[in-house]
Amino acid sequence: MKPSASEYDIIFAGGGTTACVVAGRLATADSSLRILILENGRSTKDNPAHVQPGRFIENITTRGSEILTLHSSKPGINLDGRAPVASNANCMGGGSSINGLMYNRAPASDYDDWMQLGNPGWGSADLIPLAKKLETYQAGVVDATHGSSGPIKVSHGGYDTEVGKDFLAAAAGFPRGRSFTEDLNDFSTCNVYGRLPQFIDAETGRRSDTAHAYIYNQVHNENLHILNHARVNRVLFDEEKRAVGVEYQADGRDGAMLTAHASRLVVISAGAFCSPAILERSGIGARDILEKYAIPVVAELPGVGENYQDHHAVFPRYLAPENTVTIATLAQDKDGAFEAQWRQNGKGLLAATGLGVGIKLRPNEQDLEQLTPKFAARWESFFANFPGRPMVTICPLAGDILGNSAGIPIYNVIYYAAYPISAGYVHIRSADPFTPLEVESALLDRDEDLLVMRWAYKWSRELARRMDCYRGETIVGHPQFPGGSEAKCGAAAGPVELSAPEIQYTESDNEAIDAFHRAAACLAWHSLGTCAMRPQEESGVVDPRLNVYGVRNMKVADLSIAPLNVGANTYHTALLIGEKAAIIIAEELGISV
């Protein structure tokens, strides 16, 4: 699967999550198609760092890691001048090769909204059959939405943590009127607790990423070529604005600038940060940005790089008893028992993530009071008539997402806002592909977004302190409540009673929570929206067949095409976009996938 020539039928700029689905489906359908995938990062094939689920925190917390590209955003207006860091995966398989493996499907109404924006074929009725097609569901009943023979494996992994069990037990006793479900991922269920499956193969305990599921299993196909450490600079056009190939740099900054030719199609699939950047370097974008960097205008599309969205997340830290098994326990496995077990039967802590239960939470009337009248307009227009839409997702992690080096057992009770209102942008700062991008994250820019986080903090803490494993809060990783406040954080001997009264927060406490969020909220690695699939006159970049407006033979296929946010972790939506893109391209090639 090495490049043998510079002539191809289809070239993919980026070999991430979505690209692997599309390229893999097309290569399977027609092995005579000459396909080239140019991926900036390394190969992930059978690399334990990528295939062992338990190592995901290690992947994302290792400083200076080659598999994560960091983007320093502009200081946020609601963040006391803090400049949040956004990041994307930088390796074959993209996010699917390094992410937290959490299987979380968005509500059907999100895709129906996409369709109503002028995108026929992208509604839930079109996409749910693809959700079935792409998966082998090992986490419960195969039914109307879950599949049994797709390439992506979904299970509960190889190890259930006590932290997860404690969370569900606390939820059962927490008197706030939410029940339980067997399936949080049927595209409509919301506001109930349950298990959240993971992208893990139940039989092997391996991560189910798109590089292994769609590409690496096609070694027999000599027409499917992968080039790693190849950074796409720009797309090349003929005089009729037909994309005819790409210019890319191999092996880093000092590598040679090469070209590869595509006779049929160039697919940009470099993710929400890098796809708009490739478009801009190719002369597609807002005129003033292109002219600023002396890039000849090929197509004037002011929407390129705009509409950047993510989820806003916080990871409060709670203390657990000394022998609590968390993901950090893997580091203490000096005799290699976890490794041996994983190799023997795909079970144990290496076949787990420490995640696995949670709730997609919506406010009831009592909660809406806490959200104050400022939130009323947003509630009425976006949530009230869509019962499948969560306001936040809350889930415990047996471990510390920020890396727990001190050896103290820690668990997080993570919450993230499912639909922040704030939206930012991503643009180039130079025609040079190695210059860092200009990113405006808009994290918590809107006061309504801060209100949602305040509510989520209180809710998640009430659950956390009822968990059997609760031994109090760490001081760092929580609001600094004023002296004498009932809400003050610190170590505790054990959990409160399930029926204990909830903490009553004062106005000063609320201010402390907001200050904490300004200082600690972060982007959730769920970036999307920067090459939006919308009508061109509404700042659209691609049409419903993913064609870039104003040029020919060029499509975008990744999460950048999402016109609106989705209320769930985004791997699943990337899979749907990949399956849909494969069908669209196959139709145009006259083959079937």
Ligand SMILES: Cc1cc2nc3c(=O)[nH]c(=O)nc-3n(C[C@H](O)[C@H](O)[C@H](O)COP(=O)(O)OP(=O)(O)OC[C@H]3O[C@@H](n4cnc5c(N)ncnc54)[C@H](O)[C@@H]3O)c2cc1C
């Ligand atoms: C740390 C992390 C944790 C996450 N956890 C979860 C989770 O638990 N559950 C969930 O559902 N989702 C999760 N996500 C989100 C999910 O994985 C992503 O949204 C999804 O994988 C994005 O898919 P994509 O195809 O849009 O982009 P990507 O998968 O990011 O693919 C883009 C690819 O393009 C490559 N590239 C970029 N620029 C160039 C260039 N110039 N030339 C060549 N190649 C280039 C990149 O290296 C990358 O491989 C997580 C993401 C991250 C990063």
